[in-house]
Amino acid sequence: xxxxxxxxxxxxxxxxxxxxxxxxxxxxxxxxxxxxxxxxxxxxxxxxxxxxxxxxxxxxxxxxxxxxxxxxxxxxxxxxxxxxxxxxxxxxxxxxxxxxxxxxxxxxxxxxxxxxxxxxxxxxxxxxxxxxxxxxxxxxxxxxxxx
Amino acid sequence: xxxxxxxxxxxxxxxxxxxxxxxxxxxxxxxxxxxxxxxxxxxxxxxxxxxxxxxxxxxxxxxxxxxxxxxxxxxxxxxxxxxxxxxxxxxxxxxxxxxxxxxxxxxxxxxxxxxxxxxxxxxxxxxxxxxxxxxxxxxxxxxxxxxxxxxxxxxxxxxxxxxxxxxxxxxxxxxxxxxxxxxxxxxxxxxxxxxxxxxxxxxxxxxxxxxxxxxxxxxxxxxxxxxxxxxxxxxxxxxxxxxxxxxxxxxxxxxxxxxxxxxxxxxxxxxxxxxxxxxxxxxxxxxxxxxxxxxxxxxxxxxxxxxxxxxxxxxxxxxxxxxxxxxxxxxxxxxxxxxxxxxxxxxxxxxxxxxxxxxxxxxxxxxxxxxxxxxxxxxxxxxxxxxxxxxxxxxxxxxxxxxxxxxxxxxxxxxx
Ligand SMILES: Cc1cc2nc3c(=O)[nH]c(=O)nc-3n(C[C@H](O)[C@H](O)[C@H](O)COP(=O)(O)OP(=O)(O)OC[C@H]3O[C@@H](n4cnc5c(N)ncnc54)[C@H](O)[C@@H]3O)c2cc1C
Ligand code: SF4
Ligand code: SF4
Numbered sequence: 001x002x003x004x005x006x007x008x009x010x011x012x013x014x015x016x017x018x019x020x021x022x023x024x025x026x027x028x029x030x031x032x033x034x035x036x037x038x039x040x041x042x043x044x045x046x047x048x049x050x051x052x053x054x055x056x057x058x059x060x061x062x063x064x065x066x067x068x069x070x071x072x073x074x075x076x077x078x079x080x081x082x083x084x085x086x087x088x089x090x091x092x093x094x095x096x097x098x099x100x101x102x103x104x105x106x107x108x109x110x111x112x113x114x115x116x117x118x119x120x121x122x123x124x125x126x127x128x129x130x131x132x133x134x135x136x137x138x139x140x141x142x143x144x145x146x147x
Numbered sequence: 148x149x150x151x152x153x154x155x156x157x158x159x160x161x162x163x164x165x166x167x168x169x170x171x172x173x174x175x176x177x178x179x180x181x182x183x184x185x186x187x188x189x190x191x192x193x194x195x196x197x198x199x200x201x202x203x204x205x206x207x208x209x210x211x212x213x214x215x216x217x218x219x220x221x222x223x224x225x226x227x228x229x230x231x232x233x234x235x236x237x238x239x240x241x242x243x244x245x246x247x248x249x250x251x252x253x254x255x256x257x258x259x260x261x262x263x264x265x266x267x268x269x270x271x272x273x274x275x276x277x278x279x280x281x282x283x284x285x286x287x288x289x290x291x292x293x294x295x296x297x298x299x300x301x302x303x304x305x306x307x308x309x310x311x312x313x314x315x316x317x318x319x320x321x322x323x324x325x326x327x328x329x330x331x332x333x334x335x336x337x338x339x340x341x342x343x344x345x346x347x348x349x350x351x352x353x354x355x356x357x358x359x360x361x362x363x364x365x366x367x368x369x370x371x372x373x374x375x376x377x378x379x380x381x382x383x384x385x386x387x388x389x390x391x392x393x394x395x396x397x398x399x400x401x402x403x404x405x406x407x408x409x410x411x412x413x414x415x416x417x418x419x420x421x422x423x424x425x426x427x428x429x430x431x432x433x434x435x436x437x438x439x440x441x442x443x444x445x446x447x448x449x450x451x452x453x454x455x456x457x458x459x460x461x462x463x464x465x466x467x468x469x470x471x472x473x474x475x476x477x478x479x480x481x482x483x484x485x486x487x488x489x490x491x492x493x494x495x496x497x498x499x500x501x502x503x504x505x506x507x508x509x510x511x512x513x514x515x516x517x518x519x520x521x522x523x524x525x526x527x528x529x530x531x532x533x534x535x536x537x538x539x540x541x542x543x544x545x546x547x548x549x550x551x552x553x554x555x556x557x558x559x560x561x562x563x
Contacts, residue, residue: 047543049551056543068161068442069435071189073206091193091201091465095435098463098472100516101524101554103543107512 001081001119001142003044003127005054009137012053016129016138017042023120023128041108043117044129055129055138058083058104058117059145066096066105066116074114081144084118087111148173150448151234151242153224153386154250155179157187157434158415158441160207162248165445167215173449175216176242178234180223183274185211189434191277192301196308198281204274227390229408246410246448249398250441251383253416253432255298258378262355268374271302280373284309287372291315291361293352295322297464299377304466306375307344314345314361314369321348326462326473330486331495331507335471338491342467382417382430395419397430402454404444412448414440421457423523424475424504431460459523463515472515475505475522485537494541498533502526517546526553 021040022031034040074089090113105116120127186204193201226235255270292303295317321332361369382397393399393407397419415437419428461474482499497505528547
């Protein structure tokens with residue numbers, strides 16, 4: 001499973017980033033709480049590339065480079081195939097960052113540890129970015145990406 | 148099918164995952180000479196810096212082997228008997244195999260420096276080494292680390308964090324000689340020196356005197372309670388040599404990671420694998436490679452015929468708060484050098500005919516992933532795109548469009 005971006009529909013409005021951040025770090029999808037009082041950090045970043053833009057999501061790669069590379073065993077795959085970070089094990093070496101083809105896995109500006117898209121695995125329903133995109137530029141689809 | 152793996156660390160774990168992705172039933176036996184379970188060597192420097200926080204150095208969860216029905220035998224393999232397809236262990240046991248993986252890793256090199264055989268001169272390679280050093284530094288104040296490769300740097304950093312006075316001696320003209328250009332090394336050197344590390348480059352240790360004086364070739368003397376020797380590693384190939392397998396620096400493999408005996412595979416630090424930039428088989432001795440090769444060898448042992456894609460030298464390390472990523476070739480003679488700096492950040496890229504062939508990124512992990520993959524996947528940019536990437540300020544949005552197209556991010560528009 002992964003979220004893919006359809007660049008020709010993307011307006012570059014950034015709502016996906018906002019709802020992504022609000023879905024994590026215990027804000028429970030509450031945008032006001034996250035943005036009024038917290039330090040929200042989106043897992044996926046919007047890339048604005050000349051005339052077009054897209055949300056740089058995780059492809060949950062089949063033979064995932066980040067999983068192969070992690071020096072501490074902090075990168076894991078759950079039963080649903082979702083690649084996630086066991087944050088307590090992360091030693092901030094950024095080896096996973098160095099190998100992610102998409103530049104998706106990135107250090108958190110708060111903790112320095114790696115944060116990445118986890119397809120909102122801790123909450124019900126479809127990922128927050130997909131459900132809040134006003135122009136249907138994000139889709140949840142099956143499969144990973146071959147590397 | 149009976150799979151046997153010699154060595155029980157990174158490449159071995161990769162192999163178990165690879166075998167089990169294709170064969171849920173076959174018997175898997177790991178024979179490992181180290182007392183600890185499958186732990187991850189890079190974490191030993193974190194352990195040494197703060198033993199209570201980083202006491203868990205396991206690579207996989209405690210149930211990893213059990214869940215995958217893997218039997219582990221704690222013993223050393225003494226001989227590979229190829230005609231008999233069996234192994235002789237140092238505990239007297241004999242183990243038969245249908246498919247064998249050599250995942251024996253590497254060992255630290257101990258150079259013939261006079262005095263290097265004293266018991267206060269240590270290597271820094273196993274969790275056992277780290278535990279001994281942890282005990283020995285209780286009463287220590289000063290330490291000399293010989294060699295500023297990754298292992299030496301991480302050892303120096305850990306000991307520095309423990310409050311010791313650390314002298315780092317490097318015989319090349321700059322630190323991290325295999326990862327950094329002289330230019331990039333200057334800023335890292337300055338960062339570390341400012342925090343209080345004593346770094347001596349272009350100098351060799353001549354004698355380690357019994358009175359704890361370390362004499363350099365230029366006559367300078369350093370005193371130290373402890374010396375850490377970190378001048379490099381060499382692949383553990385003795386078993387392969389004795390078995391008559393083809394060995395150069397590491398065990399020689401074909402494109403399917405098989406040795407010259409097709410029932411025997413090798414992976415990780417013990418093996419030579421394809422460096423896609425040089426086009427040569429080389430020992431790259433890096434953890435991501437060990438896991439990936441182990442995984443690929445495991446799949447092929449389980450009956451797949453998948454070509455190994457090869458890889459490139461690459462490394463990412465954090466040293467006293469600074470992140471340094473480098474990949475590909477960084478040598479002076481190769482390609483055109485383009486660089487970009489800002490306060491505490493530096494990017495150097497090497498370009499040859501629109502292909503990226505190497506980079507060094509200091510404190511800018513945000514672009515490292517695509518750069519590594521542009522090199523390893525050999526994705527050409529349009530003329531001038533790499534120059535533009537640097538001039539406009541390196542970011543994911545200035546990565547050449549050809550790269551994103553190959554990754555199918557720009558598929559729909561085909562934008563240029
Ligand atoms: C301090 C330190 C820091 C490092 N940091 C990094 C880093 O940041 N990034 C990176 O990419 N790499 C790093 N490395 C390198 C990395 O640890 C190795 O590339 C990796 O461990 C190789 O895995 P391997 O499975 O091939 O070999 P190993 O992990 O060395 O495992 C080999 C195993 O085989 C066993 N063995 C050998 N011979 C026999 C025998 N005859 N019988 C039975 N068992 C045997 C050994 O006891 C050992 O347990 C670091 C290494 C060290 C020491
Ligand atoms: S390599 Fe990157 S895109 Fe692939 S699974 Fe890991 S984080 Fe996701
Ligand atoms: S930064 Fe963390 S998650 Fe990434 S490779 Fe290093 S330890 Fe693993």
